[in-house]
Amino acid sequence: MKILLAPLDPVHDAGLKLIKRKLEVLGYECILLPPDITVEEIGEAALAEKTEMIFVGRTVGYGVEQLFQRVKEVLTRQGVFGKIRVAIGGMAVNDELAKSLGFEAGYGPHTRIEEIHALIERNPELALHITHPVKEKPVFPFPHDYEVKIPETKTYLDQIVDGILDWVADKTSPGVRRAQITEAQLQDVHGSVENYTALPFTPDYLAQCDQSVADFFQKNICPPSVRQITQDEVTAYLRRIDIAKKNFHPRVLQHERKKPLVFVQYGTGCPMMDGMHIKVSESWGADGVLHFDPAWGARTEGLLDGFLTNAEDGTPVTYANLSLIKRSLDRATLWTVRAHRGLNTPEIAVLSGFLGADLTKINIGYGSICGGTDPARLTVDGVEAMRIAARYKMAFDIPTNEELAGVPPHKAFAGMLIMAQLGRRLGAKPILKPLLCHGPFIMVQGLMEQNYVDYNFAKIRALQTIADFPIWPGEPIGFMTHDEEKVKSAATTALHAALCASLGVDAVTTASTDEAFSRGPITSAGRAGALHGIEETFRFFGETDIAPGVRVKDWTEKLILEINQTLKAVAAAPSFVEALYAGILGNKEDGVYPGRAGKNSVVSLTPPKNLGRWDLHPVAVRKKPLARAKPARSAATAARRCR
Amino acid sequence: MTTARDTIVDALDIESFLLCESEKEAKELIAQLMQSLGLARHVIVSLDFNGPGAHFRVRAYMNKPGDNYTWLQK
Numbered sequence: 203m204k205i206l207l208a209p210l211d212p213v214h215d216a217g218l219k220l221i222k223r224k225l226e227v228l229g230y231e232c233i234l235l236p237p238d239i240t241v242e243e244i245g246e247a248a249l250a251e252k253t254e255m256i257f258v259g260r261t262v263g264y265g266v267e268q269l270f271q272r273v274k275e276v277l278t279r280q281g282v283f284g285k286i287r288v289a290i291g292g293m294a295v296n297d298e299l300a301k302s303l304g305f306e307a308g309y310g311p312h313t314r315i316e317e318i319h320a321l322i323e324r325n326p327e328l329a330l331h332i333t334h335p336v337k338e339k340p341v342f343p344f345p346h347d348y349e350v351k352i353p354e355t356k357t358y359l360d361q362i363v364d365g366i367l368d369w370v371a372d373k374t375s376p377g378v379r380r381a382q383i384t385e386a387q388l389q390d391v392h393g394s395v396e397n398y399t400a401l402p403f404t405p406d407y408l409a410q411c412d413q414s415v416a417d418f419f420q421k422n423i424c425p426p427s428v429r430q431i432t433q434d435e436v437t438a439y440l441r442r443i444d445i446a447k448k449n450f451h452p453r454v455l456q457h458e459r460k461k462p463l464v465f466v467q468y469g470t471g472c473p474m475m476d477g478m479h480i481k482v483s484e485s486w487g488a489d490g491v492l493h494f495d496p497a498w499g500a501r502t503e504g505l506l507d508g509f510l511t512n513a514e515d516g517t518p519v520t521y522a523n524l525s526l527i528k529r530s531l532d533r534a535t536l537w538t539v540r541a542h543r544g545l546n547t548p549e550i551a552v553l554s555g556f557l558g559a560d561l562t563k564i565n566i567g568y569g570s571i572c573g574g575t576d577p578a579r580l581t582v583d584g585v586e587a588m589r590i591a592a593r594y595k596m597a598f599d600i601p602t603n604e605e606l607a608g609v610p611p612h613k614a615f616a617g618m619l620i621m622a623q624l625g626r627r628l629g630a631k632p633i634l635k636p637l638l639c640h641g642p643f644i645m646v647q648g649l650m651e652q653n654y655v656d657y658n659f660a661k662i663r664a665l666q667t668i669a670d671f672p673i674w675p676g677e678p679i680g681f682m683t684h685d686e687e688k689v690k691s692a693a694t695t696a697l698h699a700a701l702c703a704s705l706g707v708d709a710v711t712t713a714s715t716d717e718a719f720s721r722g723p724i725t726s727a728g729r730a731g732a733l734h735g736i737e738e739t740f741r742f743f744g745e746t747d748i749a750p751g752v753r754v755k756d757w758t759e760k761l762i763l764e765i766n767q768t769l770k771a772v773a774a775a776p777s778f779v780e781a782l783y784a785g786i787l788g789n790k791e792d793g794v795y796p797g798r799a800g801k802n803s804v805v806s807l808t809p810p811k812n813l814g815r816w817d818l819h820p821v822a823v824r825k826k827p828l829a830r831a832k833p834a835r836s837a838a839t840a841a842r843r844c845r
Numbered sequence: 846m847t848t849a850r851d852t853i854v855d856a857l858d859i860e861s862f863l864l865c866e867s868e869k870e871a872k873e874l875i876a877q878l879m880q881s882l883g884l885a886r887h888v889i890v891s892l893d894f895n896g897p898g899a900h901f902r903v904r905a906y907m908n909k910p911g912d913n914y915t916w917l918q919k
Contacts, residue, residue, distance in 0.1 A: 429911065438917040471910035474917070478854050513911040686891040688902065721888050723910055726854045 203322065206253040207234045208244040210260045210269065217291065218259045224315040230322070241273050245280035255287045255322060263294030270295075270303050289321060337452050337534035340463060340489065342560065343597050343633050343672035344708050348626050350619075350669045352762070358769035359623040366624055366778045370585045372807050375800070376410040376503055377583040381548035381590065383407045384505075388521075388556045395436060395525050400507050411504025418506050425498065428518065431474065431509035436526065439474045443530050446481040450532065453487035455737045458745040462702050463709040464736060465538070467677060469494025470723055472511035473523040477530035482726040486733040490536030490560070492677070492711065493527065495519045500544025501574055501799040505553075519550050524557050536560045541587050542601065543573030545800045547580065551587040555594025561633075562591050564625070565600045567617030567787045571794040572604040577782035579800035584621075588628045597631035601677055608642040608793030611661055612764035616772065617787040619765065622671050633672040633708070636661050638698055639681035642793065652751075654683060654694075655701060659750045660757035662705045667762060675702050676711030688715035688731055696735035703740060704748040712736060851915035853907040858890065864898040871899035879903060 207222055209215035215237045222232045233251055235244065248256050258273055260266055270290055277283035283304075290300050291309035300308025307321050320329035350356035383406055391401065408416045417423040424430065455464050466483040468476045468491055480491050496516030499505075509526060510518045517523060524539065531537055539554035540563035541547045547564065554562050566584035570577035591598045600621045602614035618634055625632035638658045644650050649657040665673060679698035684691045692715050702710045714728035715735075768786065775781035788794040850857075859878075865871045871894055879887040884905035893900045908914045 427911075435913070435917055442916065474914065475855070475908070475910045478916075482854075511911040513909075687893065687900075688891070716890075719890050721890075722904065722906060723855065725856045725858070725904070727856070727858065 203255065204231045204233065204251060204253045205322070206244070206248050206251060206256045207232055208239065208247070208256060208258045209235065209237045210239075210241070210244075210258055210273070211237055211262055215259065217261065218257065221257065221315065221318060225318070225322075228315075228319060241276040242280070244273075245277050245282040248282050248286050249280070253286060255289070256282070257318075258288065258290050260290070260292040260295065263292070266292060266294045267299065267303070270299075270305070274304055289318075334451050335454055337454065337489075337532070339534045339536065339560075342463060342490075342536055342709070343631055343674075344461065346672050347670045348622075348631075350623065352668055352766070355619070355668055355766055355769060358766065358773045359619060361773045362620050362769065362778055363624045363627050365773075366581065366585065366620075367627070369777050369779060370582050373582045373804050374807055375579055375582045375804050377545055377548050377579070377800070378586045380407060380410045380504060380546070381552045381586065383410070384549050385552045385556070388552070391521070395522070395529050396440065398433070398436070398509065398522050398525075401521050407504070412502050414502060415504035415506060424510070425506075427471075427513040428506075428510050429513075431472075431511055433509075435474065436509055439477065439526075440529070443477060443481070446478075446485075447532070450481075450485060452484055452532065452534070453733075453737065455487035455489075455733065455740055457740045459703050459740070461709065462674075462699070462707050463489040463536070464699065464733070465490040465492055465536070465674075465676065465709055465711045466714075466729060466733075467492040467494055467711055469496075469516045471496070471514055471517055473509065473517055473526045474511070475723075476517055476527055479724075479726050479729055480527070480530055480535070483729050483733065484532050484535055486730045487737055488535070488712075488729075488733060490538065490709070491531070492538040492540065492563070493517065493519070493524070494540060495544075495550075497574075499546065500569075503545050503800070503803075505546055505549055519546070519553065521553055521557075524553055524559075528557050528559075538563060538599070540601075541598075542566075542584070543569030543580070544575055545579070545583070545803075547583040548586040548590055551590040551594075551596070555590060555596050559594075559596055562587070562596050562598045563601060563635075564588055564591065564598045565602070565618065565621050567621065567782060568601055568604050568614075570782050570797050571785075571788045572607050572609070574797035575799045576801040576803070577796050578779050578804045580797075581779050581782075582804050585624070585628070588625050588630050591625075592628050592630040597633055597672075598625060599633040599635045599674055599676075600625075601635045602637050603677060603681075604788050604792075604794055605637045605639055605641040605643065606681060607788075608646075609788040610643045610764075610792065611636070612761055613768050613787050613792070615661075615665065615761070616765050616768035619668065619769070620772065620778070622669070631672075633674050634665055634669075635674050635676050636665060637677070637681060638662075638675045638679045638702070640683045641681070649757075654680075654698070655748060656751040656754050657757060658698075658701060659705065659748075659754045660761055662702075662707065663750075663754065663758045664761035664765065666706075667758065668765065672709075673705075673707040674709040674711070675707055676709075678711045678713035678717065680713060681717075684713060684718040686718050688728070691715040691717055692731050692735035695732045696739035699736045700739045700743045701748055703743065704746075847915075847918070850907060851918065854916065855908050856904045856906045857884070858902055858904050860900075860902040862898055862900050865894070868892060868894040868899065871901060875901055875903050879905065 207218040289307040295308045297308045316329040316332045466488045509522045538561040539559045541550035542564040570580040600618045622632040680694045683694045715731040716724040716728035772781040887905045890902045
């Protein structure tokens with residue numbers, strides 16, 4: 203087929219040159235007219251060359267409608283229009299304008315060659331992967347060998363993991379018991395979100411719960427700020443979701459590199475608002491989403507049930523809420539439900555696994571020194587949650603947001619590596635989640651005064667040197683570098699994402715452009731804004747790497763040394779739990795302290811001498827303070843925002 | 846009958862640049878503006894005063910989490 207390409211600008215014909223090159227690759231014969239021609243000359247050339255199609259391009263935007271009206275008039279007068287197919291393109295052109303003027307199609311600045319090819323061949327299938335992309339759920343985490351590469355580090359980690367498993371072997375907790383009860387009950391659950399029937403919570407379950415949970419089930423008393431969503435609201439919401447799914451054409455953020463995957467954290471308080479934010483995030487390219495629950499949920503024994511909305515941050519974890527959110531997800535979206543920090547850790551892992559979550563989140567260290575849960579309790583519950591994660595084939599990530607309280611990265615990383623090795627031992631797939639942030643320790647030490655690149659570079663390089671675990675910076679990337687001004691906020695998120703791409707990590711969690719705005723809820727537009735920024739930045743850098751500065755090598759080596767010193771100190775403690783109480787992984791001077799929720803709730807399973815069953819005894823954890831591994835460093839406690 | 850306003854998922858942001866001589870004046874003008882648009886319940890998300898005036902973004906929440914959402918009404 204012979205195609206005429208005609209620029210109607212005095213000088214700008216780059217777009218048509220580009221189209222010519224690509225169409226010729228596809229086998230078309232193209233004739234490109236020079237710039238600065240008249241409309242009459244276009245028609246004459248088309249007739250003389252016997253072309254079957256004409257593309258007329260106009261880069262300059264003003265007066266474009268009047269110009270193309272004249273093009274149509276002249277070509278009609280010449281007997282071209284109607285005989286030869288004519289399409290138009292340019293900065294101010296779109297398909298709507300073109301068709302309103304009678305042209306076959308119109309193309310704006312983001313047109314892909316596949317779309318033009320589809321038009322020429324009158325075959326929309328040729329552009330379907332561009333106009334209607336279908337995303338497949340990636341197998342995540344990506345392959346890694348999970349080997350600790352530094353022998354000294356491996357020795358300490360194995361020693362600590364052995365100790366943890368020994369320590370928990372004869373212990374249980376109300377959280378573990380509830381998880382067992384819930385898991386048994388879930389096998390009998392039938393029904394759907396359209397006709398939801400509450401889980402059959404038994405007296406045995408309620409006996410393991412706080413009074414507020416018992417009041418909810420027995421007296422229908424909701425916690426403050428929580429209300430029950432009606433079935434009518436759910437029905438109306440599902441209609442909205444079905445409409446959203448019908449028109450769903452997901453963007454793909456990655457350009458040349460296929461990673462990192464991009465996750466968005468939700469937890470507006472309401473599962474229906476979450477669902478809308480999820481649909482926006484999926485549409486604008488997010489590969490996965492993370493469920494955040496309210497802080498009070500982590501400090502309450504037992505979970506509520508039903509469709510519940512919370513007027514504050516964090517969406518209550520209930521079987522019904524998670525089911526509603528699951529129903530909202532696209533099939534390609536990776537779904538994470540965090541379990542890690544509170545008194546319901548094993549039970550949330552059970553619900554998440556049962557409902558088909560791809561991932562969960564567990565960090566005993568963070569949850570107990572920064573999340574408010576007693577270290578002994580969370581050690582018992584955390585190990586159980588990892589076992590559950592392994593059973594349901596959920597990978598789990600290990601957040602290190604204790605950095606936001608002021609804990610130095612090497613302590614946070616030491617705790618994270620312990621969790622990773624523990625998870626691996628229990629048959630799960632752990633994911634390291636370092637925080638790329640301008641946190642208090644980094645501020646006080648002045649480690650990012652020159653740039654945000656080098657110290658983050660050193661953090662990731664240190665982890666990559668120590669072990670081959672998946673790495674997923676969050677939550678979110680660029681924490682404490684954001685601004686209330688949305689362009690600045692999107693820019694810092696996007697540049698951190700580009701840095702992560704350059705470092706070869708597996709995934710990132712992105713902020714919205716509302717990250718620094720704290721006087722109201724995050725908006726759906728803010729989610730789309732940040733994803734736009736990431737898309738453009740991935741396009742900008744492609745496969746080009748960001749180069750590390752001269753300080754990175756020294757900082758990397760220092761971090762590895764300090765991580766090993768911390769692990770050595772933990773290994774030397776009587777137990778991992780006592781290391782947590784003693785502050786080896788973060789102390790009050792760092793801005794953190796052992797949590798109190800669930801204190802004295804761990805019970806020992808000891809075989810009694812003369813009875814045929816095991817008995818339960820409260821466990822006493824030694825209160826004697828341990829010598830600290832290192833002199834405490836000063837750290838800012840400002841801006842504590844542990845998640 | 847559903848209005849365009851009812852279809853807003855959560856908030857309406859207005860971003861612009863207004864001429865003024867101080868941040869305080871900018872805030873007063875933004876309040877006036879939002880009042881005139883019938884958006885009395887608003888919050889300034891960002892405000893940057895310099896030189897000729899202020900670059901601002903102001904937000905009116907239509908639906909907050911936990912509300913009876915207008916986009917769920919028939």
